[in-house]
Amino acid sequence: MTHAQSHPKYPLMFSPLVIRGNRLKNRIIMGSMHSGLEDLPNAAERLSAYFVERVQGGVGMIITGGITPHPSGGRGAKLSEPSEVPMHRAVTDAVHAADPDVKICMQILHSGSIANVREPVGPSPVRSRLAKVPPVELDEAGIEEQIAAFANCAALAVEAGYDGVEIIGSAGYLISTFLVERTNQRTDRWGGSWENRMRFPVEVVKRARAALGDDKILIFRISAMDMLEGGLAWEEVASLAKALEAAGADVISTHFCWHESQVPTIATMVPRAAFAQVTGRLRKVVSIPLITSNRINMPHVAEDVLARGDADLISMARPMLADPEIVKKAWEGREDEINTCIACNQACLDHTFTGQLTSCLVNARACRETEITVAPATTARRIAVVGAGPAGLAYATIASGRGHKVTLFDAAGEIGGQFNLARKIPGKEEFDETIRYFGRMIEVNGIELKLATRVDADMLAAGGFDEIVIATGITPRKPEIAGIDHPKAVRYVDVITGKANVGRTVAIMGAGGIGFDVAELITHAGTPGSLDVDVFAREWGIDFKNHPRGGVTGVVPEVASSGREVWLLQRKASAVGKGLGRTTGWTHRITLQRRGVQMLGGVEYDRIDDEGLHIRVEGEPRLLPVDTVIVCAGQEPARELYGQLVARGLAPQLIGGAYEAAELDAKRAILQATELAVAI
Structure with a gap:
């Protein structure tokens, strides 16, 4: 896919850029993500298929997942010896063969003190x-060894066919720990003054520049605003960028966090392109191109960032998981067909930080390109899919895209199922995009959609379908406690949809994902924090204007009160919220704690009556004198129709929440639906 002319709608996004003689055909980069493919025995095959699909989707440049330059840098993919070159060469050859105009750079990542090795440094x-342990302090010889390792890795990257490298100097990895005073307490020439603390990254860039030669790209990823108390001051960020340019960096890529920071930067409640303004400020300091990132998930958002002058290049990492063809669809005017990244983190970052293979909730094929192949059906079948929630939608659109004739039924008047509840939660508005995408795919693939249609076994049996797929979802569980039918007790579904009135004092029975969502909804003060950058900044204590150290030092988050007194309860004695997503759960806990939500674990429910909710905590009776008890006590699979069909001797497939409803899990539902739809 080449771009020989300007684009009428996205003239900046599709304008070329030349970096050290390398011509990028557009301004969209597939940003670095460690997928786990790098560590597999068949890494070359898997990575090649993964990257080539994005190349064919129109991206201008790819930056790989992090590759360590030294054994101390972390277990997993490494490039420090010539024997490791062939795997990388296979990947670069595949990318260049797919489109010689697309560039691919390798990210060099040394994890430093958070490396998963016995003795981090x-x-x-x-x-x-x-x-788990403090790092071993590098001595002078150790520092020289690490600098040499970066240079050696860069030289091997050239041998492996890469068009350049990105050196990551942010996020709490090795290089960034030299920069920040709290992690660099040295008194020699590598610590103390700012000039000494930035010596390590500058030396790394100088050596890497020499190793790369004159025609390869050198990108440095900087913590432009690290969201860290006592982090980098603006003056330090600016002077570092200038020093890196002087040392030989061709591009500065801006990053906005440490893994230890207590500010969300890529979760779904973060406004789109919220941090691009920081890149824009830094862009005025240096003369080389700047990359910005974080929550830029649609073409018009990228074009707007470029139009404001906030960046020269746009990094889209997770959006490339969600839709490999996002750039191609923008070029062809098919934006409504983009499967948008909703920033849920459930299958990408949550997997990365728990040692699982990365994928994507809305695109289960991500990183499984060689395992889940979508090919035209050899024989077209007539398929009935009952239920237009995430599982039913995924199955119907993939099966119809392969050539099957699909009829999709749902008793509701709209598609989306449980996603229609999720999108009503403040901070989850992005779920609208997934429903929009599936709605468009129904049109594109010619699916016969029958909404407000409650089907029964007789109707399906008489329909002449070759296959019947039951994706009828779940029904909320009604716990067996005294007073569960009391007027104070309401279902979470009715609260989210606005059918139930909620009082000033509230107890929420159940602290899973739904319980937290309901708590967010009823304690939200009505400000559009997830959509407005200024509101988001106030709520999380970020000062974009003055840029104190880390962007947050000395800034007190503003808490808008809903006026409600809320208890969030669970039967388990473990910490409330422990089962939430690894990379987003903490944001929900912090938000609710700041709003005064009281969280109790180890709760036994006795009864609901006019006085409120009677519970026991560690065997001691306690009364919560609440106006409303919101029941979020789990779900049951809705399998009545499935049972009726089986009783008639039919063999329907069961998917999604109807298959398993232990905890609502769209990730599992869409994966299951995808695997079955490509196999039929």
């Missing part, structure tokens, strides 16, 4: 809260 023995 760092500038000082300061333990990260994410690590």
Whole structure:
């Protein structure tokens, strides 16, 4: 896919850019993500298929997942010896063969104090809260060894066919720990003053520049605003960028977090392109191109960032998981067919940080391109899919895209199922995009959609279908406690849809994902924090204007009160919220704690009556004198129709929540639906 002329709608996004003699055909980069494919025995095959699909989707440049330059940098993919070159060469050859105009750079990542090795290293023995042990303090010889390792890795990257490298100097990895005073407590020439603390990254860039030669791209990823108390001051960020340019960096890529920071930067409640303004400020300091990132998930958002002058290049990482063809669809005017990243983190970052293979909730094929292949059906079948929630939608659209004739039924008047509840939660408005995408795919693939239609076994049996797929979802569980039918007790579904009135004092029975969502909804003060950058900044204590150290030092988050007193309860004695997503759960806990929500675990429910909710905590009776009890006590599979069909001797397939409803899990439902739809 080449771009020989300007684009009428996205003239900046599709304008070329030349970096050290390398011509990028557009301004969209597939940003670095460690997928786990790098660590597999068949890494070359899997990575090649993964990247080539994005190349064919129109991206201008790819930056790989992090590759360590030294054994101390972390277990997993490494490039420090010539024997490791062939795997990388296979990947670069595949990318260049797919489109010679697309560039691919390798990210060099040394994890430093948070590396998953027995003896991590760092500038000082300061333990990260994410690590089990403090790092070993590097001596002068150790520092020289690490700098040489970066240069060696860069030289091997050239041998492996890469068009350049990105050196990551942010996020709490090795290079960034030299920069920040709290992790660099040295008194020699590598610590103390700012000039000494930035010596390590500058030396790394100088050596890497020499190793790369004159025609390869060198990108440096900087913590432009690290969201860290006592982090980098603006003056330090600016002077570092200038020094890196002087040392030989061709591009500065801006990053906006440490893994230890207590501010969400890529979760779904973060406004789109919220941090691009920081890149725009830094862009005025240096003369080389700047990359911005974070929550830029649609073409018009990218074009707007470029039009404001906030960046020269746009990094889209997770959006490339959600839809490999996002750039191609923008070029062809098919934006309504883009499967948008909703920033849920459930299958990408949550997987990365728990050692699982990365994928995508809305695109289960991501990183499974060689395992889940979508090919035209050899024989077209007539298929009935009952239920237009995430599982039913995924199955119907994939099966119809392969050539099957699909009829999709739902008793509701709209598609989306449980996603229609999710999108009503403040901070989850992005779920609208997934429903929009599936709605468009229904049109594109010619699916016969029958809404407000409650089908029965007789209707399906008489329909002459070759296959019947039951995706009828779940029904909320009604716990067996005294007073569950009391007027104070309401279902979470009725609260989210606005059918139930909620009082000033509230108890929420159940602290799973739904319980937290309901607590967010009823304590939200009505401000559009998930859509407005200024509101988001106030709520999380970010000062974009003055840029104090880390962007947050000395800034007190503003808490808008809903006026409600809320208890969030669970039967388990473990910490409330422990089962939430690894990379987003903490944001929900912090938000609710700041709003005064009281969280109790180890709760036994006795009864609901006029006085409120009677419970026991560690065997001691307690009364919560609440106006409303919201029941979020789990779900049951809705399998009545399935049972009726089986009783008639039919063999329907069961998918999604109707198959398993232990906890609502769209990730599992869409994966299951995808695997079955490509196999039929």
